[in-house]
Amino acid sequence: MKKWMLLTAFALLLIAPQIAYSMHIMEGFLPLKWCIIWDAASLPFVVVGLITINKKVKENPKLKMLLGFAGAFAFVLSALKIPSVTGSCSHPTGVGLGAILFGPFAMSVLGLIVLLFQALLLAHGGITTLGANTFSMAIVGPIASYYIFKGIKKAGGPNWLAVFLAASIGDLLTYVTTSFQLAIAFPAEVGGFTASFLKFMGIFAVTQVPLAISEGLLTVLVINMLSAYSKEELIELNVLEEEGKVV
């Protein structure tokens, strides 16, 4: 029996690193009912995001171009490979960095667009699961990252810790949400939702915990370099989030 277990664990570790890219729920995986429910759940956040952006763009028309580049930046970020602490490669989600730089409301709209392009241009994620993926990667993740970042800064914590925790916990919450979405759509025969949730959490933890740590480290590096080389831009960027000072 033990041999069997080891073999399965080994096989999982072999396939698992590849799943990091596909944290997006794939096209067609969720039943139609849940696709619509998650579409409906994401819609209000995206509408609020659009209204917020619209207001700010009217005050400062330059912002539209900047947001365009911000979205493209998030897309390219997700296509890069980060060396993971476990030795394999994985892809950053950019959730934390985007939320810190552009704020959670802008991220809900930009995230939706990025996910749409990932489906159409890279074949990651999908159209029917767009709502579910938007909810986990463009709403839950960024909102968590943003408030963790601000909370730690307010409590007087060091900048690097705030950035690290914001990025890594934002990442972790994204995967917890995805596990939740899969579990609630496919509850286990015995044990129902809870059993299914724990199963998915367990499987994704193999890849997502190291990824979250790598992404946290990387985001700290990027924010440090940005504050060293382009302080002015970062300060100007705060037009997006008036009260929050990044640097």
Next chain:
Amino acid sequence: MLIDSYSYTNRMYNVHPVEKLLFAFLTMILCFKFDAYTNIAVIILMFVVTVFKAKIPAKVYIKLMLIPYSFLIISILTLVINVVEDKSIALVSFNIFGITLGITAKGVSTAIILFFRALAVVSCLYFLALTTPVVDIINVLKKFKFPSLFLELLQLIYRFIFVLIQAADDIYISQDSRLGYATLKNSYRSLGFLISSLFIKSYKDSQDLYVALEARGYNGELKVIGKDYKFCYKNIIFIILIELILISISMLLRR
């Protein structure tokens, strides 16, 4: 960006985008409504249309179909392996930490349905992505009265993705050729530099673009002339026929 270049060079480029969207989405809905047989039919149908009508190389199409496999297999395995209380109903069972895990017949049948449905819907997405350029999809969304700010952001982001990928590629090559990714520590540092300079470039480019637009009388609206497409009744009849055939076969097989 393989998919993007095919979407402009395939043989169905000149077909009206609404027809292609209709075909993809109607078929997707059928995939959800019916079971595995319909889904297998859809997988074959989309392969035939994409490879033989749109002339996308079969190799490319199959390679794309392999992308979601790691997610599909891991998720389905996770779904299928359950805690079983009664060993007799399980097809296979084994003990881990005193808990009996196993696979039941019911679990296998849901897994099979899910497996083929996911692949069928994915092939509909691939048909759409490989034959319809993003610009055309945005133009269709415009006709459906999506908010203009959203559409403009779509247009801008679509354009800038290629600008930034080019820049990221150049930076990566020059870093790599200077051993920037030789060790783990170096890789982190290099990637940090890559991302932060990419960000600075994005910021600067967005400022430059605004200046350039304003110099040409920008008043908050980007106006672009879309390609003029004509509806083809033959195609519409073809789509309706195929969907009807799919529905009737699925209904027959259900009994």
